[in-house]
Amino acid sequence: MSQNPLTLNHDVNDATRSAGPTRRPEVPTSPDIAVVPDTDPVFQISDLSFFYGAFRAIRDVSMDVRGNQITAVIGPSGCGKSTFIRCLNRMNELIPGTRVAGRIDYHGQDLYADDVDPIEVRRRIGMVFQKPNPFPKSIYDNVAFGPKVNGLKPASMDDLVEESLRRAALWDEVKDKVKKSAFSLSGGQQQRLCIARCIAVKPEVILMDEPCSALDPLATNRIEELMIELKQDYTIVIVTHNMQQAARVSDRTAFFTAEVSDEGRERTGVLVELDRTEKIFTAPGDRRTEDYITGRFG
Amino acid sequence: MTAVALPIAARLRRGASRSRLGLLLDAVFSSGLFVGTFLGVLALGLLLWTVYDRGWERLASDPSGFFANFVSRFPARAGIKAALYGTAWLMGLTALFSFPIGVGAAVYLEEFAPRNRLTSFVEANIANLAGVPSVVYGILGLGVFVRFMRMGPSLLAGGLTLALMSLPLIIIAARESLRAVPVSIRLAAYALGATKWQAVRHHVLPAAMPGTMTGVILSLSRAIGETAPLIVIGAAVSIFNTPDDVRDPFSALPVLIFNWTSRPQPAFAEAAAAAGIVLLAMLLAMNTVAIFLRKRFATRW
Numbered sequence: 001m002s003q004n005p006l007t008l009n010h011d012v013n014d015a016t017r018s019a020g021p022t023r024r025p026e027v028p029t030s031p032d033i034a035v036v037p038d039t040d041p042v043f044q045i046s047d048l049s050f051f052y053g054a055f056r057a058i059r060d061v062s063m064d065v066r067g068n069q070i071t072a073v074i075g076p077s078g079c080g081k082s083t084f085i086r087c088l089n090r091m092n093e094l095i096p097g098t099r100v101a102g103r104i105d106y107h108g109q110d111l112y113a114d115d116v117d118p119i120e121v122r123r124r125i126g127m128v129f130q131k132p133n134p135f136p137k138s139i140y141d142n143v144a145f146g147p148k149v150n151g152l153k154p155a156s157m158d159d160l161v162e163e164s165l166r167r168a169a170l171w172d173e174v175k176d177k178v179k180k181s182a183f184s185l186s187g188g189q190q191q192r193l194c195i196a197r198c199i200a201v202k203p204e205v206i207l208m209d210e211p212c213s214a215l216d217p218l219a220t221n222r223i224e225e226l227m228i229e230l231k232q233d234y235t236i237v238i239v240t241h242n243m244q245q246a247a248r249v250s251d252r253t254a255f256f257t258a259e260v261s262d263e264g265r266e267r268t269g270v271l272v273e274l275d276r277t278e279k280i281f282t283a284p285g286d287r288r289t290e291d292y293i294t295g296r297f298g
Numbered sequence: 299m300t301a302v303a304l305p306i307a308a309r310l311r312r313g314a315s316r317s318r319l320g321l322l323l324d325a326v327f328s329s330g331l332f333v334g335t336f337l338g339v340l341a342l343g344l345l346l347w348t349v350y351d352r353g354w355e356r357l358a359s360d361p362s363g364f365f366a367n368f369v370s371r372f373p374a375r376a377g378i379k380a381a382l383y384g385t386a387w388l389m390g391l392t393a394l395f396s397f398p399i400g401v402g403a404a405v406y407l408e409e410f411a412p413r414n415r416l417t418s419f420v421e422a423n424i425a426n427l428a429g430v431p432s433v434v435y436g437i438l439g440l441g442v443f444v445r446f447m448r449m450g451p452s453l454l455a456g457g458l459t460l461a462l463m464s465l466p467l468i469i470i471a472a473r474e475s476l477r478a479v480p481v482s483i484r485l486a487a488y489a490l491g492a493t494k495w496q497a498v499r500h501h502v503l504p505a506a507m508p509g510t511m512t513g514v515i516l517s518l519s520r521a522i523g524e525t526a527p528l529i530v531i532g533a534a535v536s537i538f539n540t541p542d543d544v545r546d547p548f549s550a551l552p553v554l555i556f557n558w559t560s561r562p563q564p565a566f567a568e569a570a571a572a573a574g575i576v577l578l579a580m581l582l583a584m585n586t587v588a589i590f591l592r593k594r595f596a597t598r599w
């Protein structure tokens with residue numbers, strides 16, 4: 001798939017118009033979202049499997065994640081979406097007794113090579129969690145912690161904190177109380193603080209595991225807008241249960257499902273397909289995808 | 299279905315869906331628990347009142363003399379100065395040794411230790427050590443610090459002995475509060491590229507500090523009330539100067555109280571009760587600080 005990165009996919013709108021199964025989430029067709037240039041891959045994942053002890057949670061996942069795009073990961077609960085994105089910044093290996101097989105290349109470098117430092121990986125590949133998890137400190141300290149421990153020496157920490165909070169669309173709400181406890185913020189504000197904290201270490205990729213599942217529709221909306229804005233500078237992978245959300249924000253969507261493996265009774269997560277979001281939601285290539293997005297999935 | 303016919307008032311009435319036995323048991327248990335609590339408070343009240351009744355007059359009649367005098371053969375002239383200084387020194391030394399070692403051990407066990415046989419062996423034994431009688435720690439202190447390390451019956455030997463005795467409880471309290479810090483906080487730090495040590499040092503440990511301090515203060519207040527280990531390592535009573543070095547011999551309030559109560563003159567019994575008031579006041583003050591720390595600074599997740 002070595003297309004010219006500037007090629008625009010004009011066939012998208014046609015696909016949207018074609019009649020499909022009922023109850024499909026509405027797909028936005030505004031030109032800036034529907035037209036996706038193919039960018040260079042940031043991650044190239046081949047035959048990735050992940051084991052919790054003897055239990056294989058995902059099997060033989062091969063896909064790539066392209067730069068400056070939002071890649072959504074969807075699928076039924078327990079199919080290994082969280083497991084998958086935690087492989088991308090080596091958070092999984094903090095869980096004892098786990099093992100990864102296969103290969104993840106990050107800009108061509110094997111992420112799991114012996115001389116790769118997971119600390120360095122996590123600094124470049126940031127993560128926002130499902131439940132907002134600010135540190136029990138001030139808003140300012142939450143943002144300043146990352147740069148500090150990473151030895152970043154910005155000309156002015158105050159400026160870096162302000163810039164990060166601005167980018168996370170939180171500055172206007174907190175500018176008078178940055179020394180106040182982060183716990184005094186609402187859930188949606190806390191999640192944006194977590195995004196600001198993540199941006200402050202200047203990562204290249206932001207992984208988000210259901211970042212909006214604890215938020216109301218308005219706060220969700222703000223974070224979605226924020227993601228679309230952030231993809232100018234970052235590569236984003238987002239796990240979501242909300243298919244409208246995937247349809248609204250993402251450029252490409254990966255659909256995972258859980259399968260009973262040949263070896264036994266366990267349910268193992270597999271990647272069913274990865275394609276442009278419009279394609280996944282209007283003309284999926286696989287029956288299982290179609291069943292899932294139309295709500296026929298059991 | 300007769301229940302359908304019942305009016306709502308009858309269905310909501312007490313005992314409508316519960317047997318009489320159930321209601322009776324409920325009443326028996328709650329009053330039993332109340333009596334238990336009440337007895338505990340009553341015992342504490344009686345204790346405070348006895349000490350107050352016996353000692354207050356002695357303390358109030360000549361407070362400055364009582365605090366400023368050294369011990370004496372004459373009960374009216376006897377004071378607690380050396381013992382008070384000794385107890386203060388012991389408290390400082392015990393805290394100095396037990397706090398860093400206890401918190402360090404807790405952090406290691408909770409955050410860094412590999413989950414293996416050796417670790418669980420150490421963990422089980424810390425719990426066992428917490429149950430060892432204090433007099434046994436005195437024997438240990440006598441053997442190791444006083445004799446083998448040639449410290450003599452000094453403040454240093456006393457502080458180290460009490461620190462050893464306090465360690466298990468401090469480690470247990472610190473581990474409890476480290477464990478109460480949610481995993482999500484550690485993950486948040488790791489996801490920003492923090493090392494394990496940075497996550498612990500900047501987030502986990504500070505969040506666990508109020509709970510840890512509470513544990514430290516409570517075990518300190520237990521330590522300074524201890525008599526047996528200090529007597530075993532040779533704490534003195536007849537000391538006529540205040541210590542100015544950790545190598546000095548020392549006295550301590552509980553040792554002095556023990557000594558005074560064993561004398562025949564009733565006036566010494568009164569002096570002992572008066573000293574008991576001072577010691578109790580110190581303990582209550584420390585416990586108040588502990589409660590305050592827990593209420594005021596504890597992080598509510």
Ligand SMILES: Nc1ncnc2c1ncn2[C@@H]1O[C@H](COP(=O)(O)OP(=O)(O)OP(=O)(O)O)[C@@H](O)[C@H]1O
Pocket residue numbers: 052057076077078079080081082083084095269
């Ligand atoms: N720490 C763990 N230890 C053992 N098994 C785990 C662990 N975390 C996840 N699993 C298992 O791995 C499988 C995939 O879990 P994962 O959390 O990745 O699913 P998910 O797709 O993110 O689900 P959800 O949508 O509910 O968040 C599940 O069967 C789960 O039980």
Ligand SMILES: [Mg+2]
Pocket residue numbers: 081082083209
């Ligand atoms: Mg998940």
